[in-house]
Amino acid sequence: MNILIVDDHPNIARVTEVALGLLGCRTFTTGTTSEALRLLCTEKVEAIFLDLNLRGESGLEFLSKLTALDSGTPVVIFTAKNKCEYAEEAQRRGAFSYLAKPFDLDDLRRQLTQIEYFHGNREGALITQERWGSP
Amino acid sequence: MRLLRLFLVRMSPSTRPVALAAAREAYPNAEVVEVGAMDDIGYDVVARNPELVVLTEPDTASAAHAIQALDSDGLPRWAVVILGSDMGEFAESVPPEQWNPQLLARVFRSAVQQHQLMCDNLRLRGDLRTIARRVTHDLYTPVGCITTSAHVLEAVLFQGDKESVEEMVQNVKNSSAEIARIIDRVSFVLRASADPHFPDRIEMSGVVAGVLRELESDVRAAGATVAQPATWPEVTGVSQWLHVVWWNLLKNALAHGGAGPQLRMAWKFENNVFRFSVIGRGAPIAGPVRARFFRPFDQLHLLPVPGLGLSIVQRLVALQGGRCGYECPDEGSSAFYFTLPAENARRRPRWEGPAGEERRATLRNIAHVF
Numbered sequence: 001m002n003i004l005i006v007d008d009h010p011n012i013a014r015v016t017e018v019a020l021g022l023l024g025c026r027t028f029t030t031g032t033t034s035e036a037l038r039l040l041c042t043e044k045v046e047a048i049f050l051d052l053n054l055r056g057e058s059g060l061e062f063l064s065k066l067t068a069l070d071s072g073t074p075v076v077i078f079t080a081k082n083k084c085e086y087a088e089e090a091q092r093r094g095a096f097s098y099l100a101k102p103f104d105l106d107d108l109r110r111q112l113t114q115i116e117y118f119h120g121n122r123e124g125a126l127i128t129q130e131r132w133g134s135p
Numbered sequence: 136m137r138l139l140r141l142f143l144v145r146m147s148p149s150t151r152p153v154a155l156a157a158a159r160e161a162y163p164n165a166e167v168v169e170v171g172a173m174d175d176i177g178y179d180v181v182a183r184n185p186e187l188v189v190l191t192e193p194d195t196a197s198a199a200h201a202i203q204a205l206d207s208d209g210l211p212r213w214a215v216v217i218l219g220s221d222m223g224e225f226a227e228s229v230p231p232e233q234w235n236p237q238l239l240a241r242v243f244r245s246a247v248q249q250h251q252l253m254c255d256n257l258r259l260r261g262d263l264r265t266i267a268r269r270v271t272h273d274l275y276t277p278v279g280c281i282t283t284s285a286h287v288l289e290a291v292l293f294q295g296d297k298e299s300v301e302e303m304v305q306n307v308k309n310s311s312a313e314i315a316r317i318i319d320r321v322s323f324v325l326r327a328s329a330d331p332h333f334p335d336r337i338e339m340s341g342v343v344a345g346v347l348r349e350l351e352s353d354v355r356a357a358g359a360t361v362a363q364p365a366t367w368p369e370v371t372g373v374s375q376w377l378h379v380v381w382w383n384l385l386k387n388a389l390a391h392g393g394a395g396p397q398l399r400m401a402w403k404f405e406n407n408v409f410r411f412s413v414i415g416r417g418a419p420i421a422g423p424v425r426a427r428f429f430r431p432f433d434q435l436h437l438l439p440v441p442g443l444g445l446s447i448v449q450r451l452v453a454l455q456g457g458r459c460g461y462e463c464p465d466e467g468s469s470a471f472y473f474t475l476p477a478e479n480a481r482r483r484p485r486w487e488g489p490a491g492e493e494r495r496a497t498l499r500n501i502a503h504v505f
Contacts, residue, residue: 011280011306011313018299019287053272055441080275102279104286 001112002044005029006036006062007051007078012101016049019108031055033062040071047115049099051078052086060086060093067094074115139165139247142176142213144190144197150218150234154189157239162187162247173200186213187247193217208431208453210257214250216242261433262325268436273317273443277310284310317443323379324432324447327454332373334455339411340367342374343400346381353386358395361385364402370409370475376451383444384413384471393417401470404477408457412472419463428471429459448473 003020007013008031017027028039033056039045048066052059059077066075074096079087087098096118099111139162143154146169158167165187170176176188188201204212216239219231229242284306291299347354347361354361370377388398392415399414427440429449440446449459457474464470 009276009280011284011309012276014302015280015284015287015306018291018302019283022287022290022294053439053441058439080272080279101275102282104283105290 001025001046001115003027004036004039004043004045004048006033006048006054006059007031008054009051012051012078019105020049020112022105023108023112025112033057033065036062040073045073046119047096047112048073048075049078050075050095052090060089063090063093063095074118076111076115140186141165141167141243142186142188143167143169144173144176144188144193144201145171146189146191150191153234153236153239154191154218156236157243158189160236161240161243173197185247185251187216187243187250188213189216189218189243191218207458209434210254211250214246216246258328258431258433261431261436262328264436265433266321270317270321274314277313277317280310281307320443320447324443324450327373327376327451332376332454334371334373337370337372337374337377338367339370339377339402342377343367343381346378346385349382350385350389353389357389357392359389359392360395360397362397362399364400368402368404368409371477372455372475373451376455380448380451380473381411381413383448384473387442387444387471388413388415407477409475409477410472411475412470414464414468414470416468419466420461420469425461428461445471 001024003025005013005016005020005027007016007029010031013029013031017029020027028043028045030036030039031054033054036048040048050059050063054062063075063077066073075094077087077090077095077098078101079090079098080101087095087100090098097111097114099107141158141162143151143158146154151169155167158165168176173188173190173193190197190201193201198217201213201215201217206212216229218229218234218239229239284303288300288303288307291303343363385398385400388396392398396415396417400412401414402409402411404410427438429445430438430440431453432443432446432450435443435446445459452459452473452475456476459471459473462470462472
């Protein structure tokens with residue numbers, strides 16, 4: 001699976017790359033939303049892992065932009081465990097799911113399973129409750 | 136005694152002599168300004184002197200204006216004393232038959248002390264919120280990175296992937312260093328805010344030389360040039376705070392100045408105020424981004440401002456009676472500046488809280504309350 005990671009924290013970005021690589025994913029990584037848009041145009045991306053605390057355009061603003069583009073690419077947002085209110089706001093803006101930091105390989109694996117399921121079952125609505133049901 | 140600016144608003148002929156006598160008794164060195172209405176009070180962006188507004192029989196709008204006014208840091212701008220009107224829940228009122236210079240002088244002093252304590256309280260609560268929300272979040276990121284790196288490390292060790300092992304170990308080291316940096320910076324600014332520091336006479340040249348020595352490798356790595364004026368003034372301030380202020384401004388300019396930034400450090404003296412700046416080449420920064428510069432540390436929980444550096448600068452400069460800002464001297468350059476009042480000599484920092492006579496008076500008040 002091809003994943004675009006949008007996170008301007010280099011250490012987090014790198015550990016996510018390696019972790020997704022271990023789970024068989026190919027990753028593209030950037031710290032800016034403009035570069036993310038460029039990658040979305042040039043690469044086949046099946047999911048986006050987006051940090052909300054970007055230094056330039058905020059992750060939430062970028063998420064709204066992605067939703068407006070209606071690309072159908074699921075967006076998983078990174079959020080700290082004590083910032084779940086942002087996850088709710090992200091859900092309202094069209095995020096597919098959220099990944100609370102710190103995460104481990106099992107958390108990532110669960111996200112990938114849901115994304116695969118989403119791509120296999122475009123209706124997607126059936127799993128919405130499960131995705132957002134618990135942190 | 137601190138210099139105080141006292142505004143007497145719309146004093147009637149009968150009230151004026153009592154209020155002036157009370158002002159002279161309470162604050163003999165105060166600058167007394169008489170105005171006809173609240174709107175006549177100007178806004179001095181340079182001065183950080185404590186202020187007291189005394190109103191007589193104000194209408195509701197004037198009273199609300201006085202009570203709700205905020206300074207540029209979002210704190211109540213001045214202490215307010217209202218003579219004569221029954222303001223209900225807004226303020227204590229003193230009926231006219233009790234007005235005499237001695238009583239009003241005590242009221243003026245109490246109002247100023249109460250205002251100072253309220254500002255300190257609001258700032259400290261803001262600091263707590265910043266620590267509870269913003270700083271913990273900032274710490275959570277590297278802590279989370281270490282945790283996730285450990286999980287990944289476990290997996291890559293099992294696979295014998297040496298390159299990934301080295302990367303994850305480096306990740307742990309970087310994240311640990313990031314945690315230490317955050318703790319050091321936050322600890323510094325909190326200690327500066329909590330512990331009294333009396334300003335000394337300082338040669339700014341010595342402070343600048345120390346900062347440039349510390350940043351030598353950063354300057355070289357960025358391919359930057361840093362020009363200095365031929366001379367630096369002697370100022371009144373706290374040396375280690377000024378060191379941190381310059382360090383952050385230069386570090387910021389090096390980080391965001393593009394490739395091979397050409398930086399210029401400058402100073403001037405105008406209207407009894409020193410103004411120091413770091414000027415870089417580049418297009419002016421857009422308004423929304425600019426608005427996030429120098430947010431007070433105690434308000435960092437309210438807005439997603441990246442980085443702590445400029446907020447730390449704002450606090451340290453405010454503690455020395457100055458202000459910070461961003462400006463575009465011309466189309467092709469940007470300047471981050473801070474000011475220091477020349478008359479700051481031996482003046483207590485604003486946030487230090489009551490001291491000496493005032494502190495004893497406050498303790499008496501507290502003892503009386505309890």
